[in-house]
Amino acid sequence: xxxxxxxxxxxxxxxxxxxxxxxxxxxxxxxxxxxxxxxxxxxxxxxxxxxxxxxxxxxxxxxxxxxxxxxxxxxxxxxxxxxxxxxxxxxxxxxxxxxxxxxxxxxxxxxxxxxxxxxxxxxxxxxxxxxxxxxxxxxxxxxxxxxxxxxxxxxxxxxxxxxxxxxxxxxxxxxxxxxxxxxxxxxxxxxxxxxxxxxxxxxxxxxxxxxxxxxxxxxxxxxxxxxxxxxxxxxxxxxxxxxxxxxxxxxxxxxxxxxxxxxxxxxxxxxxxxxxxxxxxxxxxxxxxxxxxxxxxxxxxxxxxxxxxxxxxxxxxxxxxxxxxxxxxxx
Ligand code: UT7
Numbered sequence: 568x569x570x571x572x573x574x575x576x577x578x579x580x581x582x583x584x585x586x587x588x589x590x591x592x593x594x595x596x597x598x599x600x601x602x603x604x605x606x607x608x609x610x611x612x613x614x615x616x617x618x619x620x621x622x623x624x625x626x627x628x629x630x631x632x633x634x635x636x637x638x639x640x641x642x643x644x645x646x647x648x649x650x651x652x653x654x655x656x657x658x659x660x661x662x663x664x665x666x667x668x669x670x671x672x673x674x675x676x677x678x679x680x681x682x683x684x685x686x687x688x689x690x691x692x693x694x695x696x697x698x699x700x701x702x703x704x705x706x707x708x709x710x711x712x713x714x715x716x717x718x719x720x721x722x723x724x725x726x727x728x729x730x731x732x733x734x735x736x737x738x739x740x741x742x743x744x745x746x747x748x749x750x751x752x753x754x755x756x757x758x759x760x761x762x763x764x765x766x767x768x769x770x771x772x773x774x775x776x777x778x779x780x781x782x783x784x785x786x787x788x789x790x791x792x793x794x795x796x797x798x799x800x801x802x803x804x805x806x807x808x809x810x811x812x813x814x815x816x817x818x819x820x821x822x823x824x825x826x827x828x829x830x831x832x833x834x835x836x837x838x839x840x841x842x843x844x845x846x847x848x849x850x851x852x853x854x855x856x857x858x859x860x861x862x863x864x865x866x867x868x869x870x871x872x873x874x875x876x877x878x879x880x881x882x883x884x885x886x887x888x889x890x891x892x893x894x895x896x897x898x
Pocket of ligand 1: 606609828
């Protein structure tokens with residue numbers, strides 16, 4: 568068969584949406600046995616956003632998606648596909664993708680969700696760019712969206728201080744000239760599935776009074792195990808990805824990590840011997856927004872001029888599965 572050149576992928580625009588309500592560390596001191604000092608020192612988080620009653624993941628996702636379309640002057644009818652990374656969908660089904668499709672009036676677009684823990688952002692970006700490269704789609708709206716405040720246990724200080732609500736989006740399109748996606752890779756290790764999980768309410772533990780009493784419908788996380796795992800696997804992984812792209816780690820202009828913990832970002836950058844200033848960090852304002860966090864940091868990095876046209880940007884995430892993945896994209 569005649570070899571056909573892959574269609575180049577370009578980033579056309581980004582957007583984000585977070586709820587107005589701010590929950591500070593001081594506010595959390597009144598809810599669980601914690602302190603502003605502990606949260607700041609162990610995570611770097613100062614505050615997070617909480618969606619008001621009645622606002623769901625698809626509301627945040629649709630607003631972020633529209634912002635990305637507006638930034639690129641692209642209308643919803645031009646979209647071929649919508650892919651949403653989320654771990655806190657409105658309902659198990661239908662997914663957030665079809666809700667967004669209808670809310671924004673993307674009349675021609677297919678739509679689905681990707682559930683891959685916090686790494687859903689990178690999986691979704693990789694699926695979108697693969698579909699564009701193959702010629703299936705010309706314009707794909709990729710969204711990371713979470714209403715995690717609905718699925719955390721507000722009595723569990725190990726988790727409730729970490730997470731926040733929000734959505735971010737990236738519009739990818741078929742371009743001309745050079746491909747913007749320089750390298751991408753994803754991994755999974757399901758043998759570590761108990762590191763981060765929401766065990767109850769589905770096939771493994773159908774909802775009963777007992778599952779509710781045991782709080783199985785809330786996020787459970789072995790935070791310290793995750794912390795050690797991530798610090799071990801991520802530095803060699805991103806170094807290898809640079810290698811595959813024919814780049815040195817020093818050639819990356821901006822690093823966008825999953826915004827889980829300042830200490831993780833610092834530790835990885837130190838191991839790579841890259842100045843921390845090259846990392847875009849906004850977790851102090853939004854906490855860990857899971858599949859949305861990389862999109863929030865990418866959007867703010869661009870909006871604040873920290874990332875400019877031509878920059879090589881590394882997007883890195885890790886989360887439930889365990890999964891991890893990264894993409895190097897030229898803006
Ligand atoms: O988004 C998906 C990926 N997730 C992550 O990347 C999370 C990775 N993990 C982390 O960021 C960190 O492990 C945490 C921030 C979750 C925890 O920090 P840590 O330094 O690993 O603390 P730890 O879990 O080892 O707990 C240390 C102590 C414990 O007390 P004892 O047993 O030493 O007396 C905890 O009970 O801190 C205690 N602790 C708290 N104290 C005050 C745990 N949570 C809190 C809290 N406030 N909110």
